Amino acid sequence: MIRVGLLGCGNVAEVIASEGTGINITALYDFEHSHAEHLKELTGAPAFKKFEDFLSQDLDIVVEAASVGAVYEHAEDVLMSGKDIVILSVGALADTDFKNRLIKIAEEKNRKIRIPSGAVMGLDNLKIGQISPMSKVLLRTTKSPRSLRIETNEKTLVFSGRADECIKQYPKNINVAVALELATGHDVEVELWADPDIKRNMHEIFAEGDFGDFYLKIKNNPCPQNPATSYLAALSIITLLKNLEKPMIIGT
Ligand SMILES: NC(=O)C1=CN([C@@H]2O[C@H](COP(=O)(O)OP(=O)(O)OC[C@H]3O[C@@H](n4cnc5c(N)ncnc54)[C@H](O)[C@@H]3O)[C@@H](O)[C@H]2O)C=CC1
Numbered sequence: 628m629i630r631v632g633l634l635g636c637g638n639v640a641e642v643i644a645s646e647g648t649g650i651n652i653t654a655l656y657d658f659e660h661s662h663a664e665h666l667k668e669l670t671g672a673p674a675f676k677k678f679e680d681f682l683s684q685d686l687d688i689v690v691e692a693a694s695v696g697a698v699y700e701h702a703e704d705v706l707m708s709g710k711d712i713v714i715l716s717v718g719a720l721a722d723t724d725f726k727n728r729l730i731k732i733a734e735e736k737n738r739k740i741r742i743p744s745g746a747v748m749g750l751d752n753l754k755i756g757q758i759s760p761m762s763k764v765l766l767r768t769t770k771s772p773r774s775l776r777i778e779t780n781e782k783t784l785v786f787s788g789r790a791d792e793c794i795k796q797y798p799k800n801i802n803v804a805v806a807l808e809l810a811t812g813h814d815v816e817v818e819l820w821a822d823p824d825i826k827r828n829m830h831e832i833f834a835e836g837d838f839g840d841f842y843l844k845i846k847n848n849p850c851p852q853n854p855a856t857s858y859l860a861a862l863s864i865i866t867l868l869k870n871l872e873k874p875m876i877i878g879t
Pocket residue numbers: 634635636637638639640656657658659662692693694695696697698700715716717744745746747798799800801802803806853855856857860
């Protein structure tokens with residue numbers, strides 16, 4: 628059974644720990660040690676104060692559900708130590724030099740970097756953008772002002788522009804834009820809206836290319852502990868982990 632280490636023991640990790648029946652969580656790390664201790668109570672897995680001690684455990688895969696900063700700090704070491712990594716804070720990979728470094732280490736160590744679909748659907752077949760021209764990919768995300776940590780009484784466009792710029796300003800809210808770029812191999816135009824009347828995290832994806840055109844709208848229930856994060860993101864990781872050992876792979 629695959630041994631999973633959780634890097635980041637916040638909201639997403641708690642859903643994985645409490646709802647991921649059959650997932651073998653064997654080590655926990657969070658720079659807020661009390662968060663790791665909390666998950667220790669749920670999972671029985673040891674909680675480490677030092678990242679090095681966490682990484683020296685017999686793990687097959689480390690699931691990062693922490694922050695863009697945590698990916699910068701730890702992803703190279705995870706791969707160097709011969710473990711696969713799931714990266715949810717994929718915004719870190721908007722930095723092309725950093726992304727290429729990770730890919731090089733993964734190749735050298737024969738390891739995998741897995742980017743979950745996270746808070747959106749449709750990433751599977753949007754990967755055709757890697758082999759067939761796309762003329763446009765646009766993500767329109769709408770969240771509550773509280774999620775974006777701003778105050779406004781009316782629907783407001785808070786950002787319009789490139790994904791790599793948006794993730795710098797909203798690293799906890801727009802990782803999906805970078806996942807979309809990596810999937811399609813195409814620059815993504817981003818609109819980020821704050822809407823005081825919205826109760827769910829809404830992502831709309833528009834894509835056009837030789838294949839035709841595509842529109843998807845998803846209205847995600849937010850996690851109770853962190854309204855910026857959609858519950859779907861945690862479900863997506865549980866599903867990814869549960870499918871790792873299956874003999875049949877579904878989706879492109
Ligand atoms: N790709 C996607 O579609 C999505 C990505 N995300 C991202 O996933 C990540 C996790 O989300 P949540 O669990 O809701 O966040 P959270 O804030 O509830 O939990 C994050 C945990 O990681 C810990 N942490 C942060 N930086 C760390 C570091 N450098 N080293 C060790 N521990 C660190 C925090 O103390 C906290 O316990 C966030 O970066 C979020 O933006 C969330 C939803 C969708």
